Amino acid sequence: NAGVTQTPKFQVLKTGQSMTLQCAQDMNHNSMYWYRQDPGMGLRLIYYSASEGTTDKGEVPNGYNVSRLNKREFSLRLESAAPSQTSVYFCASSEVGVAPLHFGNGTRLTVT
């Protein structure tokens, strides 16, 4: 029972490079989320997908794009990484929007 799986676990990018963070859940959840966690700021919502085929901006969407590839997968793309995007990224899923979230173990991204 894997739950929410994020890849990669760690990544170092140079400024301007692009990358995609992958997330998959095996709980048949409808809603999926991407958060970033920075010291002293808690978790901030980047994008979410309330159901397959829909995506919406959260609190801090600038510099990111997302794709809800199917019900299981929700990817986060950085087109041109900046040092301000150095953070720990968490993917989460829930059965419906108001249900508790199930989190992946995070991706630690450093942009130099």
Add this chain to the structure above:
Amino acid sequence: AQSVTQPDIHITVSEGASLELRCNYSYGATPYLFWYVQSPGQGLQLLLKYFSGDTLVQGIKGFEAEFKRSQSSFNLRKPSVHWSDAAEYFCAVTLRDDMRFGAGTRLTVKP
């Protein structure tokens, strides 16, 4: 604007002492309320949730929380803290689809 506030960045308590972590929210309507815990290097785990009904809710690991509508608060409590409770605690709220988190309170437990 919608917001979730955890006024205490860091709290230190002695093992066996009681604990209260504060959470206040500012939303146009009463949101759904949650507390999560994060151990170092891990994702977040749900402690408890409040949707409606009894304003005192019980969670895992001996935690409870009380919803007070008049104060827009949802404080987390534990009668006797164990060393293994040292972690970061996050209050979270949602009205529909976008769960928002407070900045977190880091709990240190002294022997």
